[in-house]
Each structure stands twice: as structure tokens, then as C-alpha cells.
Amino acid sequence: MQTNWPFQSVLIANRGEIAARMVRTVQRLGLQAVVVHHAVDADTPAVRLADTAIEITGATPVAAYLDGTQILEAARQAGSGAIHPGYGFLSENPSFARQCRQAGLVFVGPSAEAIELMGDKVRARAFVAQGGFPVAPSAIEDDDPDSFVERAAAVGFPLLIKPAAGGGGKGMRIVREAAALRTELDRARSEGQRYFGDGRLYVERFIENPRHIEVQVFGDEYGTVVHLFERECSVQRRFQKIVEESPSPALSPQVRDDICATAAGIARRAGYCNAGTVEFICGNGEFYFLEMNTRLQVEHPVTEEILGIDLVEHQLRVAAGEKLAFSQETLRPRGHAFEFRIYAEDPSRGYLPTTGPVLALREPRAAGIRIDSGIAAGQEITAAFDPMLAKLIVSAATRDEAIALARRALDDYALLGCKTNIGFLRRLLSHPAFLAGEIHTGFLDAHPEVAAQPPLSDETLHRLLAAAALATRPVRDAADAVPALHAGMGDWRN
Known part of the structure; x- marks a missing residue:
């Protein structure tokens, strides 16, 4: 494998x-890790770990x-020869990928041309359909904007509206009747412009309760x-994933082979690197093609755990000009892995994002448990970014064993000061349908009891109120104070 890297320093354009x-992998490979950061992230783990940090x-x-x-400019200042964008932010921006290469820097990801082709949801769908791969019935605004509403309605309801340049569930809307179509198209177009600077839309037939x-x-x-096999990402809220696992409990061996071969065929046809x-x-x-994400996924640790490889390492090696270190024949998945996203949010209030200080943090540690975290005790959780704080990844020989390990890990996971979804995840792991693998993208809507906050017993409520009161300085001072009458007696004893 590569020992003489064409770059000695990698700038990580993420947080x-x-x-x-990514810092840990870069440093393990003997390279320098440079992290850019906004002032609000100055005291985060990524900045503390970096060899060089630039505000x-x-x-x-x-x-x-x-x-x-x-x-x-930060890369030039640090002398970095490569930039890794991670996911989100600039990771699927073809202009930035092109700027990196024009500046003589290695962009750790696909070519700008591949991002333009597959990152644009409209172009990607057309490309995939032309290749003979399965695509859900749809209508594309670019084909004829004047007839878009009529063509969209002709696809049939329910419809799913999507921004052409979108991702992460932003701007997506379900329309169940023709009377609401124009209004929802206008709203989706506005959201697409706000989130992505691109208001173009397309619609596709919405399949009720599919697996993702x-x-x-x-x-x-x-x-x-x-291909490196599949991940199931069906447990979602607002089109955003919460739990991912591999292998999927739903796929037969034949469907697994077909869907994985289809994915590799699409990437191969695109000349993807x-x-x-x-x-x-x-x-x-x-199954139908949905979209392609031309970057590293949030849930990539699931694949790492079942295959025993470091995807970031291989991203860097391929970007450095190496051949892939594995072939389809040598990739052999083992066991079962889950990823649970730890969010700063309140599931019982519609998954409303929460904020607050991290007063105390205790992460579970045991064989088969991995924590990818971006926070530390003393840090302030704000509304400036996506509410995901960390990821709990567990792996074991079977799905049942992995679930049991995840339960123990969540019981040991303590984060005080900012409300999180840890309790929600505990309830999810006890739900009979989840345990049976009977999940789909509408699972949480179908089972609102998972998100609901269980009522506290009167005894527990009174204990919590007493503990909170005694933790407050004025209450403690009042409890410890000696009344004036008794204080005036001095040291006298009878």
C-alpha cells in the first residue's frame, strides 16, 4: 500500500x-490533519485532536x-495537499471540487463531472433510466415547465415532491390530492431555493411504507x-434517518444480489471514482432507484463494521492514485451492525431540536461498541447546526445480539444538560415490530407511542423535584441555616 503519499497534509473541511x-484516520496514516473551524466550534473534539486548526x-x-x-486559502496557508469535505456542506458541490483541482489540490471524492451528473437528482434519474435500471414513475419540471403541474398530476397520487439539487430530506413534500398540488410545489420550490440555491423540482410516485x-x-x-453491500435506513423522521443497519432483515439473497449489482452497475456506467x-x-x-449521494454517508460506519475496513482510509488512498485494495470477490460481510444517531431533539414534541450545555457526558465502552462523537463535556449545543451530536455503532454475530448490545449501550449512555433522543432509542429497541424487523419509512408515523414521553409516576416525580430542589444553592442554604433563636443560644447546653 501507499507509503509515499503525494500529499503530507489533509485539510478537513467539516466539523x-x-x-x-477523519482526523483519527489521517493521523493513523502518518499524515497531518488540518481542521478549519468557526469560533463556535473552537473547543470541540475535532479541533482539539487536529495537528493544525484554522479559524x-x-x-x-x-x-x-x-x-x-x-x-x-486555509489549505494554502497550512500547506495542505488534499481536502476531504466529509458529508454535507461542500461535499457535493461540483464547483468546489473543480476549484480544488484547479488550485492543485486533491479533492477526496469523485470528479466534479460525476457530482454534476449523479448529484443532480433530475439528471441522475434520467441517466439511470437510460441505462435500463429501474426508476419509479416520475415527472421532471425541466422537461417542460409550462406543463409540469399537469404532468405531475398524471403520475398519480400520492406524489412525492423533491428539489432537484436536494438531499437530507430538505424540501421534500408528500401530496395526496390534486387540490394541494400547486401550493405544495410552490412551497417545495421556495425551500429548494433557500436550502440549495436551486428551485428546480421533480415529482415521483410516492410508494406507501417502502423500505429504504x-x-x-x-x-x-x-x-x-x-459494491460493499447494503444498509437499511427505513427508520426515519421527516425523511431523515435515525437508525441504519446491515444486513437488511428484509432482503432475500436474490434481491440482495440484484440490488447490489444494480448499484454497482449504475456507478460503473457513470465512471464513478x-x-x-x-x-x-x-x-x-x-426496487427503484431513488438517488445517488456522491460522498461519504453519515452511516458509513455500519459498512465498516461488517467488512472490517476503514472507508476514509480507502478514500484517501484512491484519491492518492492507488488501485482499490479489495475486489468484489474478497469482500465478505460478517455479523450484523447498527448505527443509532444521537440527536439533540425532543421526539415527544415532534422531534423539535433542543439546545443547552453538555453538563456531563458518559459514553458506553465495551467490545462491539463504537462511538463517533463530536461533543465534549462543557460544550454548548446551539441551533446553529444539524442536531446530530454523535453516533452509537454496535456490531455482533446476529441481529438479536446486536440489539441486546445496543440496549446495554444506551442504558450506559448519559448526556446531561441538553435533551436528547436516547430515551426514544431505548423505547424503539423494545418495540415488537422493530425487533421483528418489520420496519418501513412510515414506521414512526405508524407507531407514535415510540416518540411519546412515558408518564412519570407520582413517586418518581416527587423524587426528581426533591433532587432538583436540593441541587439549587438557595434551597440548600435555607436547609442548612440555623434559625436566629437557636443561633442566639451560642454554645449553651442543658
Whole structure:
């Protein structure tokens, strides 16, 4: 494997848990890790771990991480030869990928051309359909904007509206009747423009309660493309994933082979290089192409655990010009793995994001447990970014054993000061349908009891109130104070 790297320093253009996770791999490979950060992230684990940290600024914290020009200047200042964008922010921005290469820097990801082709949801769907791969019935605004509403309605209800440049569930809307179509199209267009600077839309037939299956793919610049098997991501809220697992409990061996081969075929036809993920909706033994994410996924640790490889390491090696270190024949998944996203949110209040200080943090530690975290005790959780704080990854020989391990890990996971979804995840892991693998993208809507906060008994409530009162200085002082009458007696005793 590579020992003489064409770059000695990698700038990580991201934050939180993914930045900290990438720093560790970069340093393990003997390279220097440079992290850019906004001032609000100055005391986070990623910045503490970095060999070099460079502050960037912006009108908002998010704007700083989207400022490609400033990030390129930071790379020049640090002497970095490569930039890894992680996921989100600039990771699927073809202009930034092109700017990196024009500046003589290695962009750790696919080519700008591949991002433009597969990262644009409309172009990607057309490309996939032309290749003979399965795509759900749809209508695309670009084909004829004047007739878009009529063509959308002709697809049939319910419809799912999506921004052409979207991702992460932003701007997506379900329409169940024709009377609401125009209003929802206008709202989705506005959200697409706000989140992505691109208001173009497309619609597809909404399949009720499908499974969400994605396949990790990887290619190198020598034309080799392989799949790294599937992940199931069906437990979601607002089109955003909460739990991912591999292997999927729903796929037969034949469907697994077909969906993985389809994903690799799509990537191969696109001439794809580096890591990417092809996503599908699946039901009744059939599957349809959904989209391709031309970057590392949040849930990539699931694949790492079942295959025993470091995807970030191989991203760096492929970006450095190496051939893939594995072939389709040598990839053999083992056991079962889950990833549980730890969010700063209140599931009982519609998954409303929460804020507050991290007063205390205790993460579970045991064989088969991995924590990818971007927070530390003393840190302030704000509304400036996505509410994901960390990821709990567990792996074991079977699905049942992995669930049992996850329960123990969540019981040992303590984060005080900011409300999280840890209790919600505990309830999810006790739900009979989840235990049976009977999950789909509408699972949480169908089972609102999972999100509901269980009522406290009067005894527990009184104990909590007493503990809270005694933890307050004025109450403790009042309890410890000696009344004036008794204090006036001095040391006298009878």
C-alpha cells in the first residue's frame, strides 16, 4: 500500500463527529490533519485532536463552512495537499471540487463531472433510466415547465415532491390530492431555493411504507467499481434517518444480489471514482432507484463494521492514485451492525431540536461498541447546526445480539444538560415490530407511542423535584441555616 503519499497534509473541511473521525484516520496514516473551524466550534473534539486548526468566519457558522474560497486559502496557508469535505456542506458541490483541482489540490471524492451528473437528482434519474435500471414513475419540471403541474398530476397520487439539487430530506413534500398540488410545489420550490440555491423540482410516485435500502459503492481511477453491500435506513423522521443497519432483515439473497449489482452497475456506467452510495426504495420484492449521494454517508460506519475496513482510509488512498485494495470477490460481510444517531431533539414534541450545555457526558465502552462523537463535556449545543451530536455503532454475530448490545449501550449512555433522543432509542429497541424487523419509512408515523414521553409516576416525580430542589444553592442554604433563636443560644447546653 501507499507509503509515499503525494500529499503530507489533509485539510478537513467539516466539523463535529465526522471531522473528529477523519482526523483519527489521517493521523493513523502518518499524515497531518488540518481542521478549519468557526469560533463556535473552537473547543470541540475535532479541533482539539487536529495537528493544525484554522479559524474561518462567516455571517453565520454554517456560512463559514460553505465558504470555499476561504477554505482553499486555509489549505494554502497550512500547506495542505488534499481536502476531504466529509458529508454535507461542500461535499457535493461540483464547483468546489473543480476549484480544488484547479488550485492543485486533491479533492477526496469523485470528479466534479460525476457530482454534476449523479448529484443532480433530475439528471441522475434520467441517466439511470437510460441505462435500463429501474426508476419509479416520475415527472421532471425541466422537461417542460409550462406543463409540469399537469404532468405531475398524471403520475398519480400520492406524489412525492423533491428539489432537484436536494438531499437530507430538505424540501421534500408528500401530496395526496390534486387540490394541494400547486401550493405544495410552490412551497417545495421556495425551500429548494433557500436550502440549495436551486428551485428546480421533480415529482415521483410516492410508494406507501417502502423500505429504504442503500448500497455502498467504491471505484478507482483504473475503472474498478465494487459494491460493499447494503444498509437499511427505513427508520426515519421527516425523511431523515435515525437508525441504519446491515444486513437488511428484509432482503432475500436474490434481491440482495440484484440490488447490489444494480448499484454497482449504475456507478460503473457513470465512471464513478471514490466512495458513493446508491439509494433505492424497495417493496414487494421490487426496487427503484431513488438517488445517488456522491460522498461519504453519515452511516458509513455500519459498512465498516461488517467488512472490517476503514472507508476514509480507502478514500484517501484512491484519491492518492492507488488501485482499490479489495475486489468484489474478497469482500465478505460478517455479523450484523447498527448505527443509532444521537440527536439533540425532543421526539415527544415532534422531534423539535433542543439546545443547552453538555453538563456531563458518559459514553458506553465495551467490545462491539463504537462511538463517533463530536461533543465534549462543557460544550454548548446551539441551533446553529444539524442536531446530530454523535453516533452509537454496535456490531455482533446476529441481529438479536446486536440489539441486546445496543440496549446495554444506551442504558450506559448519559448526556446531561441538553435533551436528547436516547430515551426514544431505548423505547424503539423494545418495540415488537422493530425487533421483528418489520420496519418501513412510515414506521414512526405508524407507531407514535415510540416518540411519546412515558408518564412519570407520582413517586418518581416527587423524587426528581426533591433532587432538583436540593441541587439549587438557595434551597440548600435555607436547609442548612440555623434559625436566629437557636443561633442566639451560642454554645449553651442543658
